[in-house]
Amino acid sequence: GTVSCPFSCPQPGLQFTVLSLELPVGESSPAPRAISWIWKCLAPAAGEEPQTMDHAEENEIPVATQRYYVERPIFSHPVLQERLHVKDKVSDSIGDKLKQAFTCTPKKIRNIIYMFLPITKWLPAYKFKEYVLGDLVSGISTGVLQLPQGLAFAMLAAVPPVFGLYSSFYPVIMYCFFGTSRHISIGPFAVISLMIGGVAVRLVPDDIVIPGGVNATNGTEARDALRVKVAMSVTLLSGIIQFCLGVCRFGFVAIYLTEPLVRGFTTAAAVHVFTSMLKYLFGVKTKRYSGIFSVVYSTVAVLQNVKNLNVCSLGVGLMVFGLLLGGKEFNERFKEKLPAPIPLEFFAVVMGTGISAGFNLQESYSVDVVGTLPLGLLPPANPDTSLFHLVYVDAIAIAIVGFSVTISMAKTLANKHGYQVDGNQELIALGICNSIGSLFQTFSISCSLSRSLVQEGTGGKTQLAGCLASLMILLVILATGFLFESLPQVCSVGLAVLSAIVIVNLKGMFMQFSDLPFFWRTSKIELTIWLTTFVSSLFLGPSYKVLGQLPDTDVYIDIDAFEEVKEIPGIKIFQINAPIYYANSDLYSNALKRKTGVNPALIMGARRKAMRKYAKEVGNANVANATVVKVRFMPQGETVHTVILDFTQVNFIDSVGVKTLAGIVKEYGDVELLFHSIHDAVLGSQVREAMAERETSAPTPQDDMEPNATPTTPEA
Structure with a gap:
């Protein structure tokens, strides 16, 4: 031996x-x-x-x-x-470095083009005979998977399903030109869609006050239109952030997003997605929850309404769930023998559509359906940039999470196939996909883990496979209305089917719970990071209250605490039980709009749109009296005329909090704003500020107001 x-x-x-x-x-x-x-x-x-x-x-x-x-x-x-003798290092002078940096040569121009447009490098070297068959099979396989996932993930983003198809088309085409990975599949992703949906529902809740005096159907359409506007705004801002980070060469930030941090966050997001899909699977009506223990509240709400579940929705959903789960195990076990994975999601959509149309489930059993998909592409539209100050925190988080997911999968597949990906160029590519895509009504995209594995596993060699998949989506967008014009029910896919598709695709994320034994054996610190990120993402969040009156008393308590508590018509009383300072001032402003259902930016945008429409109808672009238009487009039902900020439990406010309140007063200029039960510390700061202003300006009648008087207008 x-x-x-x-x-x-x-x-x-x-x-x-x-x-x-x-x-x-x-x-x-x-x-x-x-x-x-x-x-x-x-x-x-x-x-x-x-x-x-x-x-x-x-x-x-x-x-x-x-x-x-x-x-x-x-x-x-x-x-x-x-x-030994140390080698002398000879460095160029600053002048030589500047000369070299600003010298323009054909080689340098070519390298810049290759760096910014990677397609110009790999497309001329495309080996047609070796690559075309793999790209063709991979593109078809990815396309039939991208169709149902686009519809399903739009539900998570709180926008109509057709916008999921738009997000599966435009960004994929653009990434083909600017991306450096040859194998990842760009498009809607569950975690990013959930984050978009959280922003949309927070700013445009179900019970938001929408100008227009419309019925329930039109009210839902108006609400969805506002949510699309919010999604476009946050997508544009996240794209701008990603593009700027890429230009500034900030691709290295992915180093600081450790694997335990990212995997703990995505696992918690998977739990959020799962709980948000339960109500569609059971066919029950519950409201969306946010804040601390929102996952628990959502689950309890579904369980409390189990007695009202739609048996038909549950049956269809469980049938599709079992089909997908068993089919994915079959694909995994026989992946070496199958030429391509069986497109189970596509078959599930076809089966759900056929069952829904054949048995008329919507009318016979009250099964929620997606509805008819509109025909054709929408023209470009400018996102509402006035919402940036409301969504910038979410946009930063979406930009970072989207990049971290994309670069991790891109590096994994690049190492497997022996090529390099550029993190800075990936940031630029994602920024272009999101910012330009937002002009065409898409929401934020990222790398889809399941589709990327399908695109790579079925023989995809380049991003031409992704282009082919996007062309299949384009075919669906352009032909769906024509094909099903006489059978509108046929293109109505049960929401239970889409919820089952989403839940099954979370299997890989739920498998990340197996990280816990691994980190326990290798690193207790990384285990702590994983658990801390998971628990904080799953349960924690800001808590605010809207107060109502206990009948026949002067007691005002949380309206969600007791059934007997009723809101005063037209008045919203908003309370925070914490100081307002730099760390939570933005959260306070966002929670005010979310909890009260009154968002001045959205209302003013809708009002301006209504004014333009009215001016067009009367044939006069200059409407002399805007009040007429304002009254014409106010809701027929209850309106909110007063917002009361309860500062009873506010014991401290810093300069950032003062600026936040000033911004709130400015935004709610058309709403009567009251400060109720101001704490002595806050009142004292207002008195000192008023005295300082009195010393530097001439006295006015408003300056003689008593300190203890309660101001009743924004100017006060």
Whole structure:
């Protein structure tokens, strides 16, 4: 056999290293005899007499031995410094560096084009005979998976399903030109869609006050239109952030997004997605929850309404769930033998559509359906930039999470296939996809893990496979209305089917719970990071209250606490039980709009749109009296005329909080704003500010107001 054994000599200045010795010994010789042969060969070189092996057997065959003798001095770092000479480093002068930086050569221009437009590098080198078949099969397989996922993830983003198809088309085409990864699939992703939906529902809740005096159907359409506007705004801003980070070479930020942090966050997001899909699977009506323990509240709300579940929706959803789960296990087990994974999601949509149309589930069993998909593409539209100050925190989070997911999958597939991806260029590519895509009514996109594995596993070689998948989506967008014009029910896919598709696609994220034993064995610190991120993302969030009156009393408490508590018509009382300072001032402003349902930016935008429409109708672009238009487009039902900010429990406010309140007063200029039960500390700061202003300006009637008087207008 061959024995490897290090050997050291005790004599100073000498070292021996035995790499291997081939020792022909008997079949029954144990390992210690091989070691004895090594010692017999090397002991003379060490100045020692070899010992005879008393246990040698007759069947052992002695062979010629080879002796190793190595002698060299022992070096230390000071000795090396004395014997060796440090190489002089000659650096160019600043002038030479500037000259080199601003010198324009054909090679430098070509490299810049290759860097900014990677398609110009790999497309001319495209090996048609080797790549075309793999890209063709991969594109078709990815396309049939992208269709149902686009519809389903639009539900998470709180926008109509057709916008999921738009988000599956435009960004994919643009990434083909600007992306450096050859295998990832760009488009809607569950976690990013959930984050978009959180912003949209927060700013445009179900019970928002929408100008227009419309019925329930038109009110839902108006609400969805506002949510699309919010999604476009946050998508544009996140795209701008990603593009600027890429231009500034901030691709290295992915280093600081450690794997435990990202995986803990995405696992918690998967739980959020799962709980948000339960109500569609069971066919029950519940409101969306946000804030602390929103996952628990959502789950409890579904369980409390189980008695009202739609048996038909649950049956269809569970049937599709079982089909997808079993089919994915089949694909995984036989992936080496299958030419391409079976497109189970596509078959589920076709089956759900057929069942919904054939048995008329919407009318017979009150099954919620997606509805008819509109025909054709929408013209470009400018996102509402006035919403940026409301969504910039969410846009930063979406930009970072989207990039981290994309670069991690891109690096994984690049290492597998032996090429490099550029993190800075990936930021630029995502920024272009999101910012330009927002002009065409798309919401934020990222790399889809499941579709990327399908695109790579079915033989995809380049992003031409992604382009082919997007062309299949374009075919659906352009042909759906024509094909199903006479059967509008056929293109109505049950929401239970889409919820089952979303839940099954979360399987990979739920498998990340297996990280816990691994981190327990390897690093307790990373385990703590994983658990902290998971728990904080899952349960924590800001908590605010809208107060109502306890009948026949002057007691005002949380309207969600007791059934007897009723709101005063036309008045919203908003309370925070914490200081307003730099850390939570933005959260306070956003929560005010979300909880009261009155968002001045959205209302003014809708009002301006209504004014333009009215001016067009009367044929006069200059409407002399805007009040007429304002009254014309006010809701027919209850309106909110007063918002009261309850500062009873506010004991501190800093300069950032003051600026936030000033911004709120400015935004709610058309709404009567009251400050109710102001705390002494806040009141004292207002009095001091008023006295300072009085010293620098002439007195006015407003300056003589008593300090304890309650202001009743925004100007007060």
